[in-house]
Amino acid sequence: MKYLFLVLIFALGFWGCSSSYDSSSMYPEQRYQFALKLYNNKSYEEALKEFQAIILQYPGNAIIDSSQFYLGQTRFQRDEYIMAAYEYSRLIKNMPASKLVPEAQYMLAECYYRLSPDYSLEQKYTLKAIEELQAFIDFFPTDPKVPESEHKITEMNEKLAHKEYYTAYIYTKLDYYNAAIISYDNVIENYHDTPYASLALYDKIKLLVQLKRNDEALASIAKFIEKYPDDAHVQELDKIKTTIEDKLSTIK
Numbered sequence: 001m002k003y004l005f006l007v008l009i010f011a012l013g014f015w016g017c018s019s020s021y022d023s024s025s026m027y028p029e030q031r032y033q034f035a036l037k038l039y040n041n042k043s044y045e046e047a048l049k050e051f052q053a054i055i056l057q058y059p060g061n062a063i064i065d066s067s068q069f070y071l072g073q074t075r076f077q078r079d080e081y082i083m084a085a086y087e088y089s090r091l092i093k094n095m096p097a098s099k100l101v102p103e104a105q106y107m108l109a110e111c112y113y114r115l116s117p118d119y120s121l122e123q124k125y126t127l128k129a130i131e132e133l134q135a136f137i138d139f140f141p142t143d144p145k146v147p148e149s150e151h152k153i154t155e156m157n158e159k160l161a162h163k164e165y166y167t168a169y170i171y172t173k174l175d176y177y178n179a180a181i182i183s184y185d186n187v188i189e190n191y192h193d194t195p196y197a198s199l200a201l202y203d204k205i206k207l208l209v210q211l212k213r214n215d216e217a218l219a220s221i222a223k224f225i226e227k228y229p230d231d232a233h234v235q236e237l238d239k240i241k242t243t244i245e246d247k248l249s250t251i252k
């Protein structure tokens with residue numbers, strides 16, 4: 001009984017510590033399965049080493065694309081999104097005929113999506129996420145993940161709109177009125193399908209009225225009422241329109 005217990009302890013220690021197991025003598029497919037088992041058991045550091053070794057030692061083997069993909073997956077599970085994106089990109093670029101390319105393209109986009117920061121920060125990863133998600137949709141339009149990708153693009157665009165809208169707000173507070181109007185226009189024109197477009201147009205109108213740029217204010221009010229007839233601000237803007245028109249008629 002004591003002997004069996006010692007054997008069991010030894011076996012558990014042997015299999016539990018992959019560094020003690022020599023995988024170099026395995027056939028390529030065996031080694032891939034071994035690496036995949038490490039990955040599935042969340043032994044990511046050891047799995048990473050195995051997938052890297054497979055790619056280096058068996059460059060022409062049929063398991064290379066899968067190993068390259070799971071190298072990216074392992075990086076992703078370790079929250080190493082920049083490195084994961086690099087690994088997915090290598091698969092897409094070097095093995096374009098692989099059946100794993102659609103999933104790699106989606107995961108490449110997902111890396112940048114995970115890196116996308118709060119709207120108040122620099123948004124290069126947000127822009128990259130949109131670019132890669134759109135590439136996924138364009139190249140694989142029938143993939144089941146397309147609706148999810150479209151939803152994420154909408155989310156990222158709203159973040160960009162929020163940043164631009166906030167920039168306009170800051171310019172207004174600082175009395176940089178021309179810069180504020182440019183930023184409001186950027187939101188209105190570039191992010192017209194986000195909730196920030198109507199907010200930007202409304203704030204632009206208020207600023208134009210404040211600056212007594214009446215003709216521009218009237219044109220913007222007409223645009224607002226046409227585009228957002230059910231908006232809560234329509235009644236207020238109607239009153240502003242009437243007031244401006246009365247003043248203009250008095251001047252004439």
